[in-house]
Amino acid sequence: MSVLEQVSESMAEAVARGGAGVARVEGHCSRSSAVVFGSDGLLVTAAHALEGREAVDVALGDGRTLAGKVLGLDRGTDLAVLKVDATGLAAPEWSDTVSVKVGHLVLTLGRPGRGTRATLGMVSAVGEGYRTMAxxxxxRYIEVDGSLPRGFSGGALADASGRLLGMNTAGLGRGGGTIPTETLRRMVPELAANGKVDRGYLGVEVVPGRLPEGLVEAAGQRRGLLVAALEPGGPAELGGLLQGDLLLAVDGQRIERPGDLVAVLGGRVRASITVRIIRAGEPREVVLTTGAR
Incomplete structure (x- = not known):
């Protein structure tokens, strides 16, 4: 057997090993994938692919189609947890991603049809953890060359041995992204138990705004976030923020884009925060208590 044939056979074995735990999620107008996370009937999938449904049909790799209940989902990570009434599921081997390097060969696995489908790719970039726009x-950031095929959201990213490195989803950006094993291990128990993950929020609609030239030096920045609307009875309104205020910083962290505000509030649930603002042309500080949702 030639070297190329040996590599080809090795890849086929890896697909079979990792793909045994990949399932199909039946949608109204589309199909997506899911991955068995535990032999006790837990699976993970992409939240956006559920289309707001609380119950789905799940077609397992062993040929069974079972009713699945949505135990919880998190829009911030596009992760959802499903439960089927079955035990002894073929749970794949999950591997941490700390050893993943640029140049490693990886397999993208999905089951939008009857059987496992796979594409071969290469890790094109890795990086530290990050916050999504939600x-x-x-x-951990893992980028793979190529775009995620249709129906592969909720499927798996596997290494060349068939060990799973994370769950793929088209909900993390153009071309798709991977939620690594470390995030799944942290999030799945909370979603299964509580149905959601609480994050801090203020109840404001903001748009980027530019400071008047006369205030740039005093503020130490040229841009902020203009409060365009307030949620009635929300944390921001109750705390004294006004429409037209220009937000500059939260607890000393500069905010210039809506994503900056989402990121800084994410871990501050029902917490007291100090917001630096510009109101009527003058800098001031407002102390608010974040909400949770």
Whole structure:
């Protein structure tokens, strides 16, 4: 057997090993994938692919189709947890991503149809953890060359041995992204137990705004976030923020884009925060208590 044939056979074995735990989620107008997370009937999938449903049909790799209940989901990470009434599921081997390097070969696994489908790719970039625009925390950045095929959201990213490195989703950005094993291990128990993950919020609608030239030096920045609307009875309104205020910083952290505000509030649930603002042309500070949602 040639070297190329050996590599090809090794890849096929890896697909079979990792793909055994990949399932199909039946949608009204589309299909997506899911991955068995435990032999006790827990699976993970992409939250956006559920289309707001609380119950779905799940087609397992062993041929069974079972009713699945949505135990919890988190829009911040685009992660959802499903439960089927079955035990002894073929749970794949999950691996931490700390050893993943640029240049490693990886397999993208999905089951939008009857059987496992796979594409071969390469890790093109890795990086530290980050916050999504929706406020979720992803423990490690993994970028794979190529775009995620249709129906693969909720499927798996596997290494060349068939060990799973995370769950893929088109909900993390153009071309798709991977929620690493570390994030899944942290999030799944909380979603299964509580149905959601609380994050801090203020109840404001903001748009980027530019400071008047005369205030740039005193503020130490040129841009902030203009309060365009307030949620009636929300934390911001109750704390004294006004429409037209220009937000500059939260607890000393500069905010210039809506994503900055989402990120800084994410871990501050029902917490007291100090917001630096510009009101009527003058800098001031407002102490608020964040809400949770």
């Amino acid at each position: 406020g979720g925390t992803i423990d």
